[in-house]
Every structure is written in C-alpha cells, then in structure tokens.
Amino acid sequence: MHYFEFAQKDATIYEGAATQSVNTGLDEILEITKDMNDAATVINVSRVLIKFDLSYISSSVSSGLIPSNAKYYLNLYDAHPQELITSESLYAYPVSQSWDMGMGRFSDSPWTLEGVSWRYRDGFVAGTQWVSASNNTGGTWHSGSGYVASQSFDHESKDMRMNVTELVDKWLTSTVPNEGFILKRSGNIGNSDSTLDEGNSIKFGNFSFFSRDTHTIYPPKLEVEWDDSKWSTGSLSSLSATDVENLLVYMKGLRPEYKEDSKVRFRVVGRERFPTATYDTTPSNLVVKYLPSGSSYYSIRDAYTEDVIIPFGSGSKVSCDSTGNYFNMWLTGFQPERDYRILFKVASGSGVEKLDQFFDNNFEFKVVR
Numbered sequence: 001m002h003y004f005e006f007a008q009k010d011a012t013i014y015e016g017a018a019t020q021s022v023n024t025g026l027d028e029i030l031e032i033t034k035d036m037n038d039a040a041t042v043i044n045v046s047r048v049l050i051k052f053d054l055s056y057i058s059s060s061v062s063s064g065l066i067p068s069n070a071k072y073y074l075n076l077y078d079a080h081p082q083e084l085i086t087s088e089s090l091y092a093y094p095v096s097q098s099w100d101m102g103m104g105r106f107s108d109s110p111w112t113l114e115g116v117s118w119r120y121r122d123g124f125v126a127g128t129q130w131v132s133a134s135n136n137t138g139g140t141w142h143s144g145s146g147y148v149a150s151q152s153f154d155h156e157s158k159d160m161r162m163n164v165t166e167l168v169d170k171w172l173t174s175t176v177p178n179e180g181f182i183l184k185r186s187g188n189i190g191n192s193d194s195t196l197d198e199g200n201s202i203k204f205g206n207f208s209f210f211s212r213d214t215h216t217i218y219p220p221k222l223e224v225e226w227d228d229s230k231w232s233t234g235s236l237s238s239l240s241a242t243d244v245e246n247l248l249v250y251m252k253g254l255r256p257e258y259k260e261d262s263k264v265r266f267r268v269v270g271r272e273r274f275p276t277a278t279y280d281t282t283p284s285n286l287v288v289k290y291l292p293s294g295s296s297y298y299s300i301r302d303a304y305t306e307d308v309i310i311p312f313g314s315g316s317k318v319s320c321d322s323t324g325n326y327f328n329m330w331l332t333g334f335q336p337e338r339d340y341r342i343l344f345k346v347a348s349g350s351g352v353e354k355l356d357q358f359f360d361n362n363f364e365f366k367v368v369r
Contacts, residue, residue: 001225001226001330002223002224002309002315002316003057003060004332004333005052005053005056005057006052006212007052007212008052008053008180008212009180010030010049010220011027011048011101012024012027012031012046013047013048013049013117015045015118016118019044020118021111021117021118021119022111022112022118023111023123024105025116027105027106028213028214028215029079029208029211029214030048030050030210030211031046031048031206031207031209032046032047032184033045033207034197036201043198045138047118047182048183048184048209049095049099049116049139049180049181049182051178051179052180057172066224066226067226071165071315072165072224072225073161073163073164073223074092074149074160074161074181075220075221076159076183076210077160077209081207081208087152087154088152088153088185088204089150089152089153091148091150091185092148092149092150092164092181093143093147093167093181093184094181094182096140096179097130097140098121098179099139099179099180100114100116100121100123101115102114114126119137147166147167149165161223184198185198217305225313227317229327230319230320230321231294233290233320234321236320237289238290239272239289242272244270244346244355245355247272248272249268249269249359250268250269251267251268252268253267255365256365256366258331258365258366259331260336260368261332263330264329266326267323267324267325270289270290270346288323290320290324291318291325292347294317295347296318296346296347297312297346298343298344299342299343299345300340300341300342301340302340303339303340303341303364304338318344331367334367339365339366340364343360344359345359346359
C-alpha cells in the first residue's frame with residue numbers, strides 16, 4: 001500500500017550578504033546551489049526547507065491503519081538542474097526550530113523580507129534569527145545517528161526518492177517536534193568541516209526541484225509504503241509452473257473513473273494462455289486460479305508522462321481471497337483529472353531459472369474530482 005501527503009510549506013534559503021534575508025516561499029522551484037568565485041575565496045550556498053502535515057499519518061499509525069514499521073520516502077521531482085558533476089549526494093535532517101514559509105519570490109523587486117530566510121525564521125521585521133546574534137546560520141537542525149537521511153545522484157540528474165523513515169519515526173514518536181526537513185549538501189559553511197561539499201573548493205552544479213507552488217503535476221510528496229497483502233485462497237487452485245510461464249493477466253470490474261481520495265479494491269485474474277481441453281460443465285478459461293503468492297506485484301504509472309507513481313516492490317504486492325487476486329489502493333495523493341495505467345509483474349522460479357514477466361495491457365483509469 002502507498003499513501004501520499006503533499007507538502008504543507010517549503011522555501012529555499014540563500015546564503016550571501018545580499019540574499020541572507022530574502023524570502024522565497026512562493027517560488028515554483030526549490031534550489032540547492034553552490035556559487036563561488038574562481039579563487040574559491042567566496043562561497044555561497046542555498047538550502048531547502050520543506051514540511052509535511054503528519055496528523056493523519058500519526059492517527060493512522062495509532063489506530064493500526066498504517067503499521068508502525070511502514071517506510072517513508074521524500075519525493076522531489078527534477079526541474080532541470082545545471083552543471084551537476086558525475087557523483088553527488090544530498091542530505092536531509094529534521095529542522096529544530098519553527099519557521100514561516102512567507103509569501104516572497106526571488107524575482108521580487110524589491111525583495112520580500114517577511115518569512116523564512118537564511119538568517120531569519122520568520123522575517124526581517126519580526127527579527128527572530130535562527131541563532132541569536134548570528135548573521136550566517138542557514139537553519140538549525142538535529143544531527144547524529146538516526147537524524148540524517150541521504151541520497152546519491154550518479155552521472156545524471158534524476159528525481160529524488162529519499163528514504164526518510166528514521167526521521168519521520170522521530171516525529172511520530174514525539175522524540176523531536178515536526179518542524180520539517182532541511183535539505184543540503186554535506187558540511188557547513190564556516191565550521192571545521194569546510195573540507196566537505198558545502199565549504200570545499202570543488203565547483204558543484206545546482207539541484208532544482210519543483211516546489212509545492214509549481215504549476216506542474218510534480219509537487220513534493222511524502223510517500224508512506226507498507227505491505228498490506230493478505231493471502232487466503234479458500235478452495236481456489238493455484239496456477240501451475242507451466243501455467244505461469246504462459247500466462248495471461250486481465251482485470252475484472254475496472255471502471256473508467258474513480259473519485260479522488262477514494263479507497264478502491266482492484267481485481268486481477270491470471271490464467272494459462274492455452275488451457276488444456278477437458279470435458280467439464282465450466283469452460284476452463286473461466287476457472288479462477290490464483291497467481292504466485294508473495295511474488296506478484298502491481299505498479300501505477302501516469303498514462304501520459306509515464307512517470308512511476310507506485311513502483312513494483314514490497315508495498316505493491318497482490319493479495320488473494322476466496323474470490324481471487326486483488327489489491328487495494330488509496331487514491332489520496334493522485335493528481336485529479338489525470339489518467340493512470342496499471343502494470344503487473346509476476347516472478348517465478350529461483351536462481352538462474354528465475355523468470356520475471358511484465359504485463360502492460362492498457363489497464364487505465366482516471367481520477368476525477
């Protein structure tokens with residue numbers, strides 16, 4: 001099962017004498033940058049702040065609707081970054097103080113100084129600095145074991161899907177209050193760790209991701225993933241190994257449209273491509289058999305862009321009851337007025353004999369308001 005929360009607030013904060021008080025709360029793009037002169041004597045970086053409302057997730061964990069061992073992923077979508085080198089990493093930490101998103105844009109003239117910035121948590125007029133009497137802070141965060149998540153980007157730019165399970169668990173257990181994530185490169189300007197990415201003399205490119213104020217279909221999302229599969233076959237028979245190698249997969253009762261925020265059960269059927277001829281009152285191609293347990297998966301893609309909404313994995317296993325195979329889906333977090341396509345993966349065998357079959361038969365549905 002997968003559940004998605006959209007960002008509650010976000011902003012980029014920029015280091016620099018001219019930009020340390022600038023608010024960018026309404027910018028469509030979030031940036032993690034590193035700008036420096038040729039001699040590397042002047043280095044300015046930017047960092048990203050982003051927060052999600054965890055109230056529904058927290059209550060669902062308390063009620064058992066979402067298990068306590070669920071995994072959490074921070075999803076940010078590539079917005080054409082510039083001049084990235086072959087291998088870079090980004091890090092996420094839990095922010096340790098509250099902050100106001102603000103209503104500014106970097107392109108404002110004059111700049112908006114109310115709202116979060118590199119120097120201030122709530123704006124120049126209110127004047128609450130991240131660290132009292134400090135002119136060069138760029139946020140404050142918890143650190144140490146269990147308080148950091150990371151993702152590597154090798155050779156090319158790509159979307160972020162960072163495993164932030166440990167950080168979210170800290171918030172859900174009230175170990176620290178939820179003030180959101182800060183995203184940055186390694187190191188910290190002005191500290192003894194200036195040999196790391198933020199403070200060294202290596203020229204890095206600029207990461208760009210779509211913000212919550214984007215006019216695209218790619219706002220940031222917090223993804224919750226857990227294995228909700230159940231297996232109770234009743235009197236159904238299994239598909240034989242030979243049947244699985246020559247498999248047809250189709251769906252029963254798939255509707256063309258579903259309302260956003262609905263919870264849906266989809267039915268999927270697998271049968272042998274060439275049923276054995278027998279004398280029976282029921283045609284063999286109508287006899288329901290079940291797919292391999294624990295190795296049958298579904299995936300959801302945007303039917304137009306081909307973006308993967310739900311990947312094949314532990315959170316997308318197919319279940320079974322006495323009627324046949326099925327899977328449940330919460331459509332919260334799916335963009336409305338868009339078409340989606342369901343794909344299937346069935347794995348069989350092991351070792352060198354392992355066989356993965358993929359089925360993409362244009363099983364499409366639309367999420368509507």
